[in-house]
Every structure is written in C-alpha cells, then in structure tokens.
Amino acid sequence: MNNSQAKKYSNTKLAFSISETILSFVLLFLFTFLGLSIRLEMYIRTILSNNYAVFIIYVLVLAISSAILFSPFNYYTDFYLEHKYNLSNQSFLKWIWEGSKAAMIGAAFGIPLLMLFYYILQKFGIIWWLPFGIILFIFSVVLAQIVPVLILPLFYKVTLLENESLKEKIMHLCKNAGLKVGSVFKFDMSKNTKKANAAFTGLGRTKRILLGDTLLDNYSEDEIETVIAHELGHYKKKHIIKNIIIGTLSSFLTFYLIAHLHRISLSWFGFTAITQISSLPLLGLWTAIIGLIETPLSNSISRKFEYEADNYAVTSTQKTEAFIKTLEKLTDQNLGDREPHPLVEWFFYSHPSIKNRIAYIKSASTPINY
Ligand SMILES: [Zn+2]
Secondary structure, eight states: OOHHHHHHHHHHHHHHHHHHHHHHHHHHHHHHHTTHHHHHHHHHHHHOOOHHHHHHHHHHHHHHHHHHHTHHHHIIIIIIHHHHTTOBOOOHHHHHHHHHHHHHHHHHHHHHHHHHHHHHHHHHGGGGHHHHHHHHHHHHHHHHHHIIIIIHHHHSOEEEOOOHHHHHHHHHHHHHTTOOOOOEEEEOGGGTBSOOOEEEEOSGGGOEEEEEHHHHHHSOHHHHHHHHHHHHHHHHTTHHHHHHHHHHHHHHHHHHHHHHHHHHHGGGGTOOOTTOGGGTHHHHHHHHHHHHHHHHHHHHHHHHHHHHHHHHHHHHHOOHHHHHHHHHHHHHHTTOOSSOOHHHHHHHOSSOOHHHHHHHHHHHHSOOOO
C-alpha cells in the first residue's frame, strides 16, 4: 500500500485540527477580551431574569454559534476527506443524521452537567473544583458502564457474535487472562466507514468485547485473536483502572489550576466575580492551555500502555506473525501514517506508529539466550 496517500490524509487531518484549535482559541479570546461576552450576558438579562435561565441561554448561544462557525471544518474533515480517500460508506444525509444524534445525546448529558457546575460555582465559590471533580468522576464511572448497553446501540446495531469457533477462541483467551466477560458482540461499523476496529468496553457487569463487522469480514481468526489478546493485555496490565486513577487525579489538578487562573485573570478582561456568567469562557481558555501541556504527557502514558498490551498479545498467543500482519492490515485499511515525524508522534499519537510497534513486537518476541 502506498504510504504517501496515508501521509497526505493524516497530515491534512492534523493540519485542520491544529488550525481549528488555534482559531477557536483566538475567537474565544477575542470574544472575551473585546467585551462581547459581557454584552451577550447583558442582552440576555434584558429578556430573562432567572440566573440559571440566563446561564443556559448564554451557553446555547455560544455552542450553536461555534457549531455553525466550525461546520465547514467539520464537513471537510469528517465527510469530504473520508469520501475523497474512499474511507466512508455514509451518504450526506446519513452523516447529518448521525451528527445530530451525537449532538442531541451530548446535550442530554452536557446541559444537566453544566447546570450542576453553575450551581456548585455559586454555592462553593473558588473551591468549586473539588465537588465538581468528584461529581465528574462519578459521572464518568456511570458513563463507562452505560456506554456499551445504552449509548452504542443508538448508533450501531449490536448483536451477539455468531461465529462459534471464533467465540470459543476468544472465551479461551479471556479465561487465560482471568477475565469474566459477558459475551462477545459485533456491531455494524461498515454502515459508516470502511475502517476497522475492536474495543473492550464497559465496567463491571457491562464489560464486553465489541468487534466491528469490518474487522470480522476481512481478518482471519488468528488475526482477530491477536487483536483480542491486545485488548486483554490492557485488562491484564490493569490499564483500565490505571487510566481511571490517572484521569481522576489529572482532572482534579486541572480543575484546581483553572479555578485559580480564572480568578487571577478576571480583572484582565474586565470581570469582577468568578460567578459572572460572561467570565466563564475564560475557563475554556485556561483549559485549552493546560490541555496543550497535558496532551503529550497523556499520550506518552497511553503509548506505554499500548506497548505493554502488544507485549501481552504476543506472549499470550505466540502468534507474532499474525499480529504483525493484523497491525499492517489495520494501518492500511484505516489509512494510518506508517512513519509520522517523531515530534508529531510524540505530541499527538495515543498509539505508537506502526513502524515503532512492529520494531517493538519483534524485539519483545525474540527469545533471549542467556
Ligand atoms: Zn490498545
């Protein structure tokens, strides 16, 4: 497969996502700095008097205008590019429908969470980060449990895996890893994309293995087995728990920092109180700055976990060749850049590049002679 195509695709996507981030940062800064935010809040207050109503309308105006403003970006990267590189199976109307569904579900969870945030901010003042961090932690645990059973079926048809021999192999692998897994499911990923994927989702009783039909249709049983073994590697090396702990600690730290940076920077923008609705975009600006520092850090932790899971996949199945072939096929099918610039990989990649993965797998599976 020609890597220049993949490189072009990956670089275009990356360039667009960087420009979008910079643009949204600049716009948010100008919106706040030029006093437009204060004026928007004042205008809403001429119509509504209830603080919560003002807050929700303010947030909706911001969310809807940014959705409209960034729709060309979205269309280009999410629809046009996917079709240009022949990766999508979606019609335009289907794309709009799936996007609207995602927006509605986002709003159904996001609006109550934002209301709660505003309530906590008023009640607790500068220490809002502590109660809100706790609530967000509980929310993320609940969300992890309901995603496979409630959210995913809204987007895909999830059915039990019928292939008995494959199911048996997978169950055997799970048993060896000491994992009780409810069932193995497949979902119709092909209705949207030609890309392939597998996932290990859920928490507690909703823990399950999900395989895209695009994976099941194009990969041999041995190859699929190595994909599952990789996912089991994440479980075996306790990455799920570690991720929850790291995520919780880092969100507390982030909230603590932005709470204080927000308060300190209020006067630079002409605000007087942290509870002032129009000052809240400042939280977004600070979150973006902290996020920029955290991205390479969390990505390097994630890449470390990926190597560990790869190691488990190879040692538990002893199918090094099949695993390498699977990774090669997945990279080609998903048009991944085989060899991104090391700096790009370091900053943006949550998974190591295929080149580094294969080099690692080969070194991990070479028996060492003492
Ligand atoms: Zn992984």
